[in-house]
Amino acid sequence: APNTETLNSPETFNAVAIPGLSEIPVIGPILFRQSFIVYLMYVVVALVWFGLYRTRWGLRLRSVGEHPQAADTVGIKVAATRYRAVLLAGAVAGLGGAFYTLVSVPRFNQEMTAGAGFIALAAVIFGKWDPIRATLAALLFGFATNLQGVLSVIGSPVPSQFMLMLPYIVTIFAVAGLVGRSRAPAADGEPYIKS
Incomplete structure (x- = not known):
């Protein structure tokens, strides 16, 4: 245009x-x-x-x-x-x-957005489908994203590719290891057909 x-x-x-x-x-x-x-x-x-x-x-x-x-x-x-x-x-x-x-x-x-939508889904799962917990999880993932930027600026010896992976690695560890049992609503994603 x-x-x-x-x-x-x-x-x-x-x-x-x-x-x-x-x-x-x-x-x-x-x-x-x-x-x-x-x-x-x-x-x-x-x-x-x-x-x-x-x-x-x-x-x-x-x-x-x-x-x-x-x-x-x-x-x-x-x-x-x-x-x-x-x-x-x-x-x-x-x-x-x-x-x-x-x-x-x-x-x-x-x-x-560079995949931030998937991080938002992970924040909901990590927050166990609660708005306040999901917000706290999103703040944790946002901290990881900003930490990646700060470490790059101060000249950390870690390669830049690993710095770019940091928010996603934190997301994977948080969802895979720290959540415990997170259960979505039972009818999540299922169409309801009146019988």
């Missing part, structure tokens, strides 16, 4: 420091000097957790994920509940995409 450089270089969101919290040693700059999308992520994670575990909607959604036939017998519309959940999940994933294109890498191009 013509004018690719002009049209594919959006202005990025600036980091906003939260007074007081951003001055905490080590943790402050990491968690509280971020763009507003990151702060929005903290709020969304809390809302999703609250919605899943403290509301009637969350109970219905979890019942549809575990045993859709039982949910259907008590009058819950399984297909509508699933569609709404997928739409909500798509909106949250869209926030992740907005972070990539407006904060992390100020452009949109092919292969820009």
Whole structure:
């Protein structure tokens, strides 16, 4: 397309420091000097957790994920509940995409996520399908990704290929060895056909 450089270089969101919290040693700059999308992520994670575990909607959604036939017998519309959940999940994933294109890498191009979607799936499995645990797992994997960048900058003697593998190796070890038993919802990925 013509004018690719002009049209594919959006202005990025600036980091906003939260007074007081951003001055905490080590943790402050990491968690509280971020763009507003990151702060929005903290709020969304809390809302999703609250919605899943403290509301009637969350109970219905979890019942549809575990045993859709039982949910259907008590009058819950399984297909509508699933569609709404997928739409909500798509909106949250869209926030992740907005972070990539407006904060992390100020452009949109092919292969820009470099497999981060699979790391996100691993974070969900590592977090045992809980929003808060999955967020903590994602922060661990993000730490591994940034550690790879920092070690490259300070001139670590480790070859760069091994540095690029670091986040994926941490992901494999975390999911393969540290999770224990992580069980997905029983009806995850199974279409429900009303009988």
